[in-house]
Amino acid sequence: MAGPTMTDPYTVLGLARDATPEQIKAAYRKLAKKHHPDLNPGDTAAADRFREIAAAHDLLSDPEKRARFDRGEIDQDGQERPARGFYRDFAEGPGGATYTGGPDLSAEDLFAELFGRMGGAGGRAGVKARGADVSYTLRVDFLDAVNGGRRRLTLPDGRELEVAIPPGTHDRQTLRLKGQGQPGFGGGPAGDAYVEVHVQPHAVFTRKDSDIHVEVPVTLKEAVLGARIQVPTVSGPVMLTVPRGSNTGTTLRLRGKGVPGRAGGPAGGQPSGNQPGGDQYVRLKVMLPERPDPELIRFVEGWAGGDQDVRSELSGGGTRP
Structure with a gap:
């Protein structure tokens, strides 16, 4: 499972909203050393706490995502609503020709037009539209990214996607899930889902x-x-x-x-x-x-070998005693 929704990342790390990048890094390291699962075997509470700490660090350590979170454009899990696409960006006419007639239409306007609700205008027969692509982020443990694994991603509408993590996955690598985006219309294909993987730091490796x-x-x-x-x-x-x-x-x-x-x-x-x-x-x-x-x-007090000069290579560094 993708896990429960994280609380405010600043609260999780115990930081003020004007915290510097150095303060964010220091707070994460301090909390990670205390709660990392490898250092607390069998402690599920510590594991849950570490996941929350790692998620908070993941968001706040990325300047762009932090700025977008502060502006309210994304939530504390880094998720946002898919951008509202226009009908003619995805529509196809009979035989697969791109639809070019009329002004930009949203999905709501499209349905209204097709069912004759736009001031009596009739629908256009044979029109089909490809579903919009969507983007998500998924936090993955370090060892799952290295060795591969499977994770479940909970979508904003409550659906779940099973994501296969290939061995050797890099941080910020994007995985494409074909046909897992917004549904098409009129027989058009569904869009794709693009999942950006955020690999969590490890306490040892x-x-x-x-x-x-x-x-x-x-x-x-x-x-x-x-x-x-x-x-x-x-x-x-x-x-x-x-x-x-x-x-x-x-x-x-x-x-x-x-x-x-x-x-x-x-x-x-x-x-x-x-x-x-x-x-x-x-x-x-x-x-x-x-x-x-x-x-x-x-x-050591009686060891003659303890008097060797181990700092001779530092001479000539520009300082004098």
């Missing part, structure tokens, strides 16, 4: 093209002596070997653990052809004990 990046903490012992540790990937946890002498910033690659490959290009004007799968890059972050360890302190 980031994406660059087809590669996934993640920062993984390791203990001092694991970094110095090496270890086998479990790390998350978009397809589930795997074991990774940490080499001896690893340091903060050491980056290890997991081949084939990025965005899955697929045949054909994604929708929305992206290049066609086979799309190769990506890799996952694990950046290590060495973590000292949270509390001072007396044994470690005594060792």
